[in-house]
Structures are given as structure tokens and as C-alpha cells.
Amino acid sequence: MAVTLRIDEINYPFPAKPKALSADREAFLKAEIKKLLKAQNAVLVAHYYTDPEIQALAEETNGCISDSLEMARFGRDADEQTLIVAGVKFMGETAKILSPEKRVLMPTLDATCSLDLGCPADKFTEFCDAHPDHTVVVYANTSAAVKARADWVVTSSIALEIVEHLDSLGEKIIWAPDRHLGNYIQKETGADMLMWQGECIVHDEFSSQALRDMKHLHPDAAILVHPESPASVVEMADAVGSTTQLITASQNLPHKKFIVATDRGIFYKMQQLAPNKTFLEAPTGGNGATCKSCAHCPWMAMNGLEAIYSALTGNHSEHEIHVDDALRVDAMKPLNRMLDFAAELKLKVKGNA
Structure with a gap:
């Protein structure tokens, strides 16, 4: 038997989108971040839903790209004593819970989750x-x-x-x-x-009707769905699973084309591991002004290069995660x-x- 409880409607405090960087600024920030990570005995741990340049930077610096739990486990087992967690706040808290002796910094403490x-x-x-x-x-x-x-x-x-x-x-x-x-x-x-x-808010917006229309246009595509999506979308899936499971499915299924119902940040790793396959964003119910997330978490998008640089050079107290010891x-x-x-x-x- 399934029983439900509904809480009051929440007006989410959506953040402003980060400003685009010039090529020179992006190159400068990447080079400086790499130096600072080494100097501060720090490692960058990034979620699959962060932007591609952040995931690439984590790889280039021997950090980690993964789901939230593996991020925390990687941080716990890493030799570095400072963890830069590019994700949302609960991910930083989980890292601190598993690694209480380490300093856990986030690009911004305002990156939350619906x-x-x-x-x-x-x-x-x-x-x-x-x-x-x-x-x-x-x-x-x-x-x-x-x-x-x-x-x-x-x-x-x-x-x-x-x-x-x-x-x-x-x-x-x-x-x-x-x-x-x-x-x-x-x-x-x-x-x-x-x-x-x-x-x-990302997965809640995927639309089964729009997905049917898209499948009609791409009948040879397999549909990959994260189970945080509505049931009508899940029912259309060729594979349902977590971020890691969907990435594995994109490699193992014989299809050459996929419609993906999860945050588009995952495309970086999918395309990297299956470069000869095509990945398409599953459609949402809204668009433009009516779309809250448009298949990308607005809080994940806050983890830009400027924010990571600030975490490494600015006032650490403005970026550090603390968890009360008894609560931990x-x-x-x-x-x-x-x-x-x-x-x-x-x-x-x-x-x-």
C-alpha cells in the first residue's frame, strides 16, 4: 500500500546563471586551479551533473567524476586533506560525514537541491x-x-x-x-x-507526451530514464537506473542513438565512453520561461571555474562545510x-x- 504526504508548495530560490567566460579567462582559471590544488593538498570531486569543463578539470587533476555517494567515498579514501566538492550542498555534507578529519570546501554554499x-x-x-x-x-x-x-x-x-x-x-x-x-x-x-x-525539479519536468513525439522522430533510439522521473516517462524506458547505471546502459545496449531523461550534464561521460553513439535530451513539459530546469539543475550550474577558484583563493570560511559532531x-x-x-x-x- 502506498500512502502519501504532501507538503506546502515551495517557491525555490533559483540562482542566476553564471556568466560565460572568455577563452583567455577560462584558460587562466584552469591553470591556476591546477596549481592551487597541488599547493593546498586538495582534490576536486565533481558530480556527473556539473558542466563539462568542471568534469574535465576533475579528470585532468586526478580527481573524481561520479554519483554523490562515490564522490564521498572517493574523498574519504583520497590522500589529500582538502576536498573541493563540485555539486550541491548535501553532497558536501555527506563528504564531511564520511571524512570528518578533512576540510571540505564547496565552490558555493548556495548550491542546494529541490x-x-x-x-x-x-x-x-x-x-x-x-x-x-x-x-x-x-x-x-x-x-x-x-x-x-x-x-x-x-x-x-x-x-x-x-x-x-x-x-x-x-x-x-x-x-x-x-x-x-x-x-x-x-x-x-x-x-x-x-x-x-x-x-x-529536473526530472519532474520530463514529459511523456513530448517523449512520445520525440521517439516518433527517432524510432531507432533507446530511451534511458532516471527513476526520479514521472511514472509515465519511466514506463517508456528501455533502461531505468541511477546515473552510473544509465552510463553503463549507454555503453552496453546495442543502440546507436539514445534519448536521455536525466540532467544533461551526464552527456559528458556518456559521450566520452561511447564516442560513436548519439545522445539526445529528453523533452520537458515546458520551454523558455515555463521551464524551471530545462534538463539541467540550476544549482549544479553554480559550480563554475570562477567559483572553484574563489574556494581555493578566498575566505575558506565562506566555502567550508561544517557538520555538528553529534549530528554527524x-x-x-x-x-x-x-x-x-x-x-x-x-x-x-x-x-x-
């Missing part, structure tokens, strides 16, 4: 307290305070397996915050899930449950191979 904003810790805690017989499962796209209230933290790559496990134990589940991902998991597992009603300890518990579960699952799969 899923995080749509799940305030105080309201979520009240909701959980009203349902004490439920196991609390939260998506990684949440604040440290929300993670600290959870029993489990999950990513989109392992959420199905964990919910399936909990359901096999007969547990009732509170799921937060993404309603589309929650509905997808509930449909796949049949689990008893009480759902918080948040959404990613509480948030680490559900994160560790997921990491342990993932490790056991990996061993099981390896044993069955």
Missing part, C-alpha cells in the same frame, strides 16, 4: 515521530539532519535492493523525499511505503548500514557469478 529544500528536517521529524512503527528510509539527496533521523540512507543504485530486503522482513517504510523514485520502488517491490512528496555520528549510522549492505550484496553477486 529534494533537500522540499524535506525540511523539522517537518520530517514530526512526520516520522507520528509513525513510530515505520522504518525510515531516506534518499541520499537530503540534509545531514534528515539523514540523522533515518534508519537507512539509500542511493538510486541500491534503493530497490534495500527496500526489497526490508519488505521481506515485514517492515513498513517511510520513504523520503522523492515521490517519483518512491513510487517506482513501491511498484517494483510491492512494499508498504508511506511517502513524502518531494521531487527533483547520528547520520553516519544509516549511511554505514547502506555501505555494509552494499558490500554484502557485492560479495553475494560475486559468489554467484
Whole structure:
């Protein structure tokens, strides 16, 4: 049974788009950032949804391009003592939770996430307290305070397996915050899930009708969909999965053309790993002034070269992530449950191979 809770409509504080850089300025910033990373024993960790030049810079400096959890794990295991996290704020918090002894800087602390904003810790805690017989499962796209209230933290790559496990134990589940991902998991597992009603503004805007029209124009294209998208879009997919899973699908599927329903930042890695294939943005329901995200997170776009340079040269206190130690300890518990579960699952799969 799926039960839902809807919070009040949120007016998201969309940031201004960064100004385009001249070729000379871009070259200067890249060269200086490379020097500063070495001088400050720092490493650049970037999400798949950041702009191509940021992902390229992470590669060129032996950093990391990945999903949010792997970003934190890479930072934890890196020798460098300063992490520059190019992503959104919850990613910086997760990195700090896993690496409390390291300094975690972000290009801007104003880069947030609609899923995080749509799940305030105080309201979520009240909701959980009203349902004490439920196991609390939260998506990684949440604040440290929300993670600290959870029993489990999950990513989109392992959420199905964990919910399936909990359901096999007969547990009732509170799921937060993404309603589309929650509905997808509930449909796949049949689990008893009480759902918080948040959404990613990028994935929420993909339109099944527009996608049908695009598929008609490109009948030979496979459709790749992130499960944060509406159910009507997910139903049209040839492959559904996390960012990493979609990148793998783009390599392994025999198709030469793909319509991709996730943030277009992912195209950098897809094109790099499958250079002979063509990738098209899935259409959104709006366009121009009616489109909130137009298939690219406005907060991810804040992680420009100027902002990274500022994090390395400016007042570090304006860029540094802090997580209260008691809160960090509480948030680490559900994160560790997921990491342990993932490790056991990996061993099981390896044993069955």
C-alpha cells in the first residue's frame, strides 16, 4: 500500500546563471586551479551533473567524476586533506560525514537541491515521530539532519535492493523525499511505503507526451530514464537506473542513438565512453520561461571555474562545510548500514557469478 504526504508548495530560490567566460579567462582559471590544488593538498570531486569543463578539470587533476555517494567515498579514501566538492550542498555534507578529519570546501554554499529544500528536517521529524512503527528510509539527496533521523540512507543504485530486503522482513517504510523514485520502488517491490512528496525539479519536468513525439522522430533510439522521473516517462524506458547505471546502459545496449531523461550534464561521460553513439535530451513539459530546469539543475550550474577558484583563493570560511559532531555520528549510522549492505550484496553477486 502506498500512502502519501504532501507538503506546502515551495517557491525555490533559483540562482542566476553564471556568466560565460572568455577563452583567455577560462584558460587562466584552469591553470591556476591546477596549481592551487597541488599547493593546498586538495582534490576536486565533481558530480556527473556539473558542466563539462568542471568534469574535465576533475579528470585532468586526478580527481573524481561520479554519483554523490562515490564522490564521498572517493574523498574519504583520497590522500589529500582538502576536498573541493563540485555539486550541491548535501553532497558536501555527506563528504564531511564520511571524512570528518578533512576540510571540505564547496565552490558555493548556495548550491542546494529541490529534494533537500522540499524535506525540511523539522517537518520530517514530526512526520516520522507520528509513525513510530515505520522504518525510515531516506534518499541520499537530503540534509545531514534528515539523514540523522533515518534508519537507512539509500542511493538510486541500491534503493530497490534495500527496500526489497526490508519488505521481506515485514517492515513498513517511510520513504523520503522523492515521490517519483518512491513510487517506482513501491511498484517494483510491492512494499508498504508511506511517502513524502518531494521531487527533483529536473526530472519532474520530463514529459511523456513530448517523449512520445520525440521517439516518433527517432524510432531507432533507446530511451534511458532516471527513476526520479514521472511514472509515465519511466514506463517508456528501455533502461531505468541511477546515473552510473544509465552510463553503463549507454555503453552496453546495442543502440546507436539514445534519448536521455536525466540532467544533461551526464552527456559528458556518456559521450566520452561511447564516442560513436548519439545522445539526445529528453523533452520537458515546458520551454523558455515555463521551464524551471530545462534538463539541467540550476544549482549544479553554480559550480563554475570562477567559483572553484574563489574556494581555493578566498575566505575558506565562506566555502567550508561544517557538520555538528553529534549530528554527524547520528547520520553516519544509516549511511554505514547502506555501505555494509552494499558490500554484502557485492560479495553475494560475486559468489554467484
